[in-house]
Amino acid sequence: MTAGHDTFKTGIFLGRVWDPAKAGPCLVVVRDGKLIDITSKTTPTMRDLLEREDAADYAVRADGPVLATLEALLSQTAEGQDPQAMHLLAPNDLQAVKACGVTFARSMIERVIEERAAGNPDLAVKMREKVVAIVGDSLRNLKAGSPQAAKVKEALIEVGVWSQYLEVGIGPDAEVFSKAQVLSSVGHGADVGLHPISKWNNPEPEIVLVVSSAGKVVGATLGNDVNLRDVEGRSALLLGKAKDNNASCSIGPFIRLFDATYSIDDVRNAELRLKVVGDDGFVLDGRSSMKEISRDPLDLVSQTIGRHHQYPDGLVLFMGTLFAPTEDRDTPGQGFTHKIGDRVTISNDELGSLTNRVKLSTDCPPWVFGTSHLMRNLAARKLL
Template identity: 55%
Template sequence: MGAVSFDPGAHLPPDWRAATLLGRVDFGEGPSPVLVRDGVVHDMSRVAPTVSMLVEAGATDPSAGRAVGQLDALGLSPAAGPAPRLLSPVDFQCVKACGVTFAVSAVERVIEERARGDAGAALSLRARLEEQVGGSIRSVVPGSDEAAALKAALIAEGLWSQYLEVAIGPDAEVFTKAPVLSTVGWGDEIGVRSDSTWNNPEPEVVLLVDPRGNAVGATLGNDVNLRDFEGRSALLLGKAKDNNASCSLGPFVRLFDEGFTIDDVRGAELSLLIEGEDGYRLQGASSMREISRDPLELVRQTLSEHQYPDGFALFLGTLFAPTQDRDEPGRGFTHKRGDLVIIKSGKLGVLVNRVTTSRDARPWTDGIAAAVRQLAARGLVGA
């Protein structure tokens, strides 16, 4: 993406000036938490030195910070560009994700498992499973008596899978997507493993949750998935999901207020556009109205036996499961280096990333120790 500037008119929702936006910007000294309201960017680093601390304190009044200027006049660039740089909007929060929260994604995960990661073997499996499972799985409530009856029927037919268990069983799939401070933001390169041959983006709504378990806002995310790795074995989920630059968030977190609530998340419509340097073009969509579990139920399950003292970001899953062929018939879709991935949602804006390999993406070098040293050098925390 080079040094292309962030354009609020193109990359934020139409009502962005009426929204309260939370993010991170590097003005040249290191990452600072910022709040944007009425179009003005406020550096909040003297109020709270990190986004996680700002959220913990409930500090959503930008007037307590230092006004920097109008957002549309700052010329924000991606993380690899010149300052000021727009970064991923989270820092010390744990990054969690829920999988198989939509019926279509459940069917596709079963296909991955049965095909053992072979995209060519997936075509006939897809037809059989959609015929046997597709309609019935959409109509049941996870964990209900009807879901248990469907499970028994599918076991009898030899079609049961661990993925259907988390799709309609009582327990959601919740996993750790990325280490603290490793996520990339708007305009940055996003990575897939160099040895993966079947992979795709996963456009998702991501909730930001404070240490007390309250969802305080939402942003867009790309939960990059390696279908070949996870399809070979569910025990390879870590390698399928957590690689350098494999998790993007942004451009900002939109905080909940009178103009944006959890009901807007429940009703969110996401669109996806992939444009390849080879001329390939793929469009897709994901509707939160079709999610099997309520977003706040996913938050509850994430917190059921765990605490998150710095809060967490929670990917809510996706309906998008690309099957459109890219090269050979029956081989489905997979990324190629240089693909431009554009994720849009009306109330959250636009997240843009270009695909490279995790090996060639910008290395992740600034971890927790480096962040603490940097904050101390700026006088934002005690040395």
């Protein structure tokens, strides 16, 4: 289920590591099974490195001390991860963390069900039967914003099942929202958090595009857009509360830069795997295929950054997921929801594996290292 270390033998992989000796983060490149520290005055942050026109070439030729072996840091888990010891961080730093939702037909139907069930899993089965009976698979091959999609929209309005989720799913405008605050994302091996008010939730395995301030996609990584189905389902106005909480955004393990071995077409054809293993013995296997996305990745980027909205430090962009779990975990008819202690692994053959353990946001390590702390740390290290 997980991508092996052979993934990192081809391509350019960049990451961030917490170095206790420096009491702060270091930029690393994966090379020959080792993590090489390439932090410098010209590239003190991942933002600075990715803003370079020659980012890929620079990463190939940059050199520095070995911080750790790839095996040592990828094998870490939340249970054995000392926050004061060396560990992997989310590979992004100063970039805005944005997300596009309802970009796949199947997940779009599930969002309609969440809305109609008002976040109540007991009502979800009946709502699913009703919505699927009307919609079926007719949305699967629709191009969002197309004339055909407009006709489907009219038909759905006529039968009374139109929804704001269908609007962003097949209408001309994509849903774009802020997933997390700058520097708040967690990386591979860390705990991911659920807000305590949620009783119905799930992981969301996604590819995350890495975009420069000029709107150029320079690479990709994996992400878990932790989803609180009941909170968002009660009201779309609760989206911010459902999406942005302590440790609710996981990204990593590394950014793979675009080069001769990896491009946007590899993203378009990517297959993601998901595995959830619970302390109760429950195992859930899922998948998400980028081939079934309703909007092209570059369209999502252009709807996020452009003349209408600038990001001077660039951004990372979650692109949504096909995965929508309906398998019952405990009570018949209530579908899947997380339990504390679940181990979630999202993997892809070209990007590696991202593993996290599920806890309550209130029990995850608090986010204490913000932008001001980063700037002071870099200044003390004479990198600014």
